Each structure stands twice: as C-alpha cells, then as structure tokens.
Amino acid sequence: MEEKNLDQVCETYKQYLSQAKTERECVSLLVKLAKENGYRELDEYKELKPNDKIVIPYMNKCIALFQVGKQPLEKGMNILGAHIDSPRLDVKQNPLYENEGFAYLDTHYYGGIKKYQWVTQPLAIHGIVVKKDGQKVEIQIGEKEDDPVFVITDLLVHLSSSQLNKSASMVIEGENLDVLIGNQASEAEKEAVKANILQLLKSNYNIEEDDFVSAELEIVPAMKARDCGLDRSMIIGYGQDDRVCAFTSFMAMMDVKEVDRWSCTLLVDKEEIGSVGATGMQSRFFENMVAELVARTQGESELKVRRALANSRMLSSDVSAGYDPLYADVFEKRSSAFLSKGIAFNKYTGSRGKSGSNDANAEYIGWLRNVMDQADVSYQFAELGKVDAGGGGTIAYIMAKYGMQVIDSGVAVLSMHSPYEVTSKVDVYEAYKAYRAFLSWEDEK
Numbered sequence: 089m090e091e092k093n094l095d096q097v098c099e100t101y102k103q104y105l106s107q108a109k110t111e112r113e114c115v116s117l118l119v120k121l122a123k124e125n126g127y128r129e130l131d132e133y134k135e136l137k138p139n140d141k142i143v144i145p146y147m148n149k150c151i152a153l154f155q156v157g158k159q160p161l162e163k164g165m166n167i168l169g170a171h172i173d174s175p176r177l178d179v180k181q182n183p184l185y186e187n188e189g190f191a192y193l194d195t196h197y198y199g200g201i202k203k204y205q206w207v208t209q210p211l212a213i214h215g216i217v218v219k220k221d222g223q224k225v226e227i228q229i230g231e232k233e234d235d236p237v238f239v240i241t242d243l244l245v246h247l248s249s250s251q252l253n254k255s256a257s258m259v260i261e262g263e264n265l266d267v268l269i270g271n272q273a274s275e276a277e278k279e280a281v282k283a284n285i286l287q288l289l290k291s292n293y294n295i296e297e298d299d300f301v302s303a304e305l306e307i308v309p310a311m312k313a314r315d316c317g318l319d320r321s322m323i324i325g326y327g328q329d330d331r332v333c334a335f336t337s338f339m340a341m342m343d344v345k346e347v348d349r350w351s352c353t354l355l356v357d358k359e360e361i362g363s364v365g366a367t368g369m370q371s372r373f374f375e376n377m378v379a380e381l382v383a384r385t386q387g388e389s390e391l392k393v394r395r396a397l398a399n400s401r402m403l404s405s406d407v408s409a410g411y412d413p414l415y416a417d418v419f420e421k422r423s424s425a426f427l428s429k430g431i432a433f434n435k436y437t438g439s440r441g442k443s444g445s446n447d448a449n450a451e452y453i454g455w456l457r458n459v460m461d462q463a464d465v466s467y468q469f470a471e472l473g474k475v476d477a478g479g480g481g482t483i484a485y486i487m488a489k490y491g492m493q494v495i496d497s498g499v500a501v502l503s504m505h506s507p508y509e510v511t512s513k514v515d516v517y518e519a520y521k522a523y524r525a526f527l528s529w530e531d532e533k
Contacts (some may be wrong), residue, residue, distance in 0.1 A: 094517040097339065098323065101516055104335045105325045106312040110214045111149045111357045111367075112304075114172040114331070118338055118355070119145050122153060125342045136385050139346050144377055149173075149357040149367040152377055153341050155527075157350035161382050162392040164399025164492070165350040166527050168341070169369075169483055170334040170406065171359035174327035175199035175505045177206065177265055177307035179215070183300055186282035191270035193238075195307055196262070199360030203260040205506050207242040211267060215305035217295050225293050230310040237310045238267045267307055309507040316510055321428070323516065328509040330359065332516060333405035333498045340523035348530040352400075359406075359483055369483040375490075397490035403497045403526055404446070404484035405519075408432040409472050410500035410510075418478075423471040425500035427512040430466030431522045434496035437472055439479025446484035448495035456495065456526075463525030466518045470500070497522065 108114040127143040136142075142154040150172075157165075177195040185192055193213075197203065212230025219225065230237045242260070243251055251259060273280035274287060289295040313325030334355045341353040358368030365371065379393045386392055411424035425432035435453065438445030460467050472480050488494045499519050502510040 094513060097336075097517050097520050098513045100339065101332070101335050102313040102315075102323060102325065104338075105323075105327065105331055108172075108331070109174075109212070109308045109327055110176075110306050111172045112216065113214065114334065114355065115145050115148050115151045118151055119143055121338075121342070122151075127153065130380070130384075133384075136381075142381075146373050146377075147367050150373065151355050152374065153338070153353040154381065155341070155344060155347050155351045156385070157347045159349055160392075161350055161378070161385055162389075162395040162399065163349060164396060164401065165352045166347075166529060167352045167354060167400055167402040167487075167492075168337040168523050168527065169354045169356065169402055169404050169487060170337050170498075171330045171357065171363075171369075171483065172334050172355045173199070173357050173360050174308075174329060174331065175201045175360055177211075177267070179213075179267075179300070179303065179305035179307065181301050181303075184282060184285065184297060186279045189271060189273070189281055190268060191281045191285045192266040193269055193305075193307075195265050195267060197265060198306075200505055202256070202506065203262060203265060204256065206265060207240045207260055209239065209507050210237040210310040211239060211307050212237060212310040213267075213305055214308055215303065217293070217299050217303040217305070219295075219299055219302070225295060225299075227293065227305060231312075238269055238307070240265055240267055311508065321513055323511050323513060324508050326507055326509070328499075328501055328511050329407045329504050330405070330498070332407060332501070332511050333519065336499075336516060336520040337405050337523050340520050340527060343524055344527045347528060351527040353527075356483065363483055363486060369486045394490075398492060400490070400492040401452070401526075402484075402487050402492055402494040403523065404482045404487065404494050405498050405523065406482040406484075406496055407498045407501045407504060408434060408470050408496075409480075409504060410502045412502055418473050420471065420474050423469075424473075425468060425470035427500050427502065427510075428514045429468045429500075430515060430518040431460075431497055432468050432470045432500050432515075434470055434472065434498075437479065437481050437484070437496055439481075440476055443479070444481045444485060446482075446488045446494050446496065448484075449493060452493040452495060459525055459529050460522060463521060465522045465525060466514075467522065 108117045122143040127141040138158045140156040144152045180194045183194040217225040270285045274284035276283035309326040316322035316324040363369040408425040436445040436447040484494045499515045
C-alpha cells in the first residue's frame with residue numbers, strides 16, 4: 089500500500105514539474121487544481137467558517153492557500169512556505185539582434201547558476217508579452233513534440249585551447265548566454281534573418297519588436313521530468329529547487345481534512361535573488377493577507393494580526409544539498425543530507441558563521457520530532473556542506489521576523505541549480521507525508 093501511494097505521489101509530482109516551469113505557470117496550474125479541490129477565492133465567501141478553503145493568487149507569481157481552523161486566527165497557523173521561482177535565463181527588454189546570418193535573443197541569467205551548464209542544451213521559451221492595450225500573449229515554445237527548441241552554442245573542442253585554460257566561472261561569460269533562434273533570411277535588404285523572425289512573431293503571436301519591452305520571457309530546459317536510474321528510484325527534471333517542496337506542500341494541503349489550527353501553504357517568488365520585489369517574501373503581501381483574514385473573522389485588529397503571526401509555526405520548505413560521493417571533499421558526512429533517507433531538516437543554513445540564518449530553537453525541533461514520529465515520517469538533520477565551503481539561505485529568517493517558530497525542511501537534491509536536478513522518490517514521498525502531518529497536527533487541549 090505504501091509503495092502504491094509513493095508511486096502515485098511521484099507520478100503526480102512529475103506531471104506538475106513538467107507542466108509548470110515558471111512561477112506564472114505554477115500559479116495558474118495550482119489555482120486551477122485548488123478550485124477543483126473545493127478552494128474558493130476570498131471574495132466568493134460572505135463569511136468564513138471552520139474548514140472553509142481559500143486560495144489567494146497574488147500578481148500571478150505567488151499563491152497562498154488557507155484552511156480555516158476551529159481556533160481563532162490569532163492563535164496562529166501551521167504554515168508551509170516554499171518558492172516557485174528557479175534559476176533560469178531571462179530575455180532582456182531589447183533582446184532581438186542579428187549577427188552574421190544568425191538571429192539571437194540576448195539574456196540575463198537569474199539566480200545562481202554555473203553558466204557553462206546552459207550551453208548546448210535544448211531550451212524552451214516560456215512567458216508572456218503584454219501589449220500596450222493590456223492584452224496578454226502567452227508564449228510557450230519548445231515543450232510539444234513537434235515544437236522547435238533553442239540552444240546556446242559552445243566553441244568546438246578543436247579550437248578551445250585558450251577557452252579551456254580559463255576558470256570555470258569564465259569559460260562561458262554571462263553576455264555570451266545568447267539564445268540562437270533563427271538562420272533563415274527573408275527578402276529584406278538589411279538584417280534579413282531578424283526580419284524573418286519578426287514576421288513569424290507577427291503572424292503567429294501578433295507581436296511587434298517593441299513589445300519585448302513589456303514582456304517576461306524565460307529560457308528554461310525543454311526536457312520533461314523523467315525517472316532516473318535503471319531502478320527508477322530517482323526523478324530528474326528542471327526546477328526541483330524548489331518546486332519539489334512547493335508541489336509536495338500543495339499536494340499535502342489538498343489532502344488535509346479538518347484542522348484545529350488554521351493551516352496555510354504559501355508559495356512565493358524571487359527567493360533565488362534575495363526574496364526582493366513585490367512578490368518576494370520581503371514584501372508585506374502575506375502580512376496583508378493575514379490582516380484581511382483577521383478582519384473577516386475577528387474584526388479589524390492590528391494586535392490580533394501580530395498575534396496570529398507570532399503564534400504561528402512554519403516549515404520553510406526548501407531543498408537541501410544531497411551528499412554526492414563524487415564531491416565528498418565539500419561535505420561533512422556526519423551532517424549531510426542523503427538521498428532516500430527522508431525529508432531533511434536544517435536547524436540553520438547561512439554561510440560560514442551561520443550568516444543569514446534563522447537557526448531554529450531546540451524546543452521547536454523537539455516538538456517537530458514528535459510530530460514526525462507520530463506520523464511515521466522518515467527524516468534526517470543536515471547542514472549545507474562544510475562550514476567554510478560556501479553556504480546558502482531560504483525565506484526562513486524573513487518569516488522568523490514575526491516571532492514565529494521556523495525551521496528549514498526539504499528534499500535533498502543532487503546537481504542543485506543545474507538545468508536538470510536529481511531527487512529520490514522516497515524523499516519526495518516522505519516530504520509529502522511530513523507536510524501533511526505538520527498541517528494536520530492538533531495540540532493537546
């Protein structure tokens with residue numbers, strides 16, 4: 089029975105991962121699925137009662153899901169928080185140019201990447217173009233079997249003696265991550281290849297060159313999520329940081345029945361570049377949502393909003409660095425997250441001297457261990473590599489500013505931030521179980 093459930097969860101997860109490769113696509117898909125599972129937007133409720141289910145999309149890049157508890161909101165929530173943005177290449181605002189018979193899109197990379205990993209990969213274009221009259225044109229090219237794909241070229245090895253002597257960070261430079269999109273000339277006298285691309289954009293999408301200025305186009309790997317390994321024990325796919333946590337959090341939220349405390353799943357944008365901007369966790373959009381819900385259920389009260397946030401518990405659901413024996417020198421083995429060992433909890437992240445870390449309280453971890461054991465969840469505790477090897481961060485420290493209890497938790501990943509990351513099916517399933525147990529937990533009265 090457990091193996092059947094594992095397979096079902098992982099197959100559903102792979103479908104989500106293949107269907108939604110940008111934050112906008114994630115929000116669109118999850119709003120649709122939430123409504124199919126009984127969630128309604130806040131304005132559709134005249135009043136809120138226990139176990140009502142609310143979905144709140146924000147700027148098409150974030151989504152918050154709430155299930156009303158029996159206790160008042162000021163008593164706090166059980167919150168899952170993950171991010172739905174992933175490292176990628178963003179098309180610049182004046183991107184289209186021709187050079188010696190080739191048409192290119194100029195890009196700016198988003199988030200921490202190894203630039204050399206993105207060349208000679210089949211790539212897809214996802215996003216929207218917003219015209220001056222407000223019309224939105226959705227773009228997705230490279231995902232269907234008969235779609236063309238795109239590529240960033242690399243220098244042939246026969247002429248690479250100088251290139252191969254460069255440091256890894258400079259082998260491919262950021263300004264050379266330009267996507268090849270055409271080679272066929274039109275009848276135009278000048279820049280005939282670019283002119284042909286513009287004709288195709290006009291005929292297929294009614295897009296002019298000036299419309300790139302108000303576009304958000306993302307370059308992502310074209311491959312769908314697939315099983316990895318002869319034993320099919322793993323999943324390989326783009327964007328598992330952090331959609332492996334986001335999608336399992338969402339799936340757990342859909343399976344929650346009745347709750348005593350309010351439950352919440354919060355999926356946000358911009359984590360990979362510091363959680364900035366209106367849709368990043370440093371914005372006050374979530375605080376504003378909670379204030380609205382307090383007003384709807386308990387009357388307007390700034391104090392009750394503060395209590396609701398401070399009394400909450402959160403799993404900051406972000407991936408962990410999976411121990412890779414091929415690169416063992418950067419890991420401290422006793423404090424590493426291993427694939428197939430269950431969900432990983434990180435008491436702290438940050439870099440070197442825990443800089444930028446939340447560093448969860450021991451009392452909260454003790455409580456959490458009991459929740460996981462009661463639900464028969466496999467889990468492990470880990471750090472992000474050796475102390476001086478580097479480091480990273482999540483949204484945990486931002487939510488902790490409200491005074492709530494927060495700890496980092498998530499799935500161990502191999503090849504994190506690469507075009508194709510690897511996770512264990514066992515860990516995906518255990519994360520789902522852990523998130524479901526956390527959302528449903530009822531404290532002793």
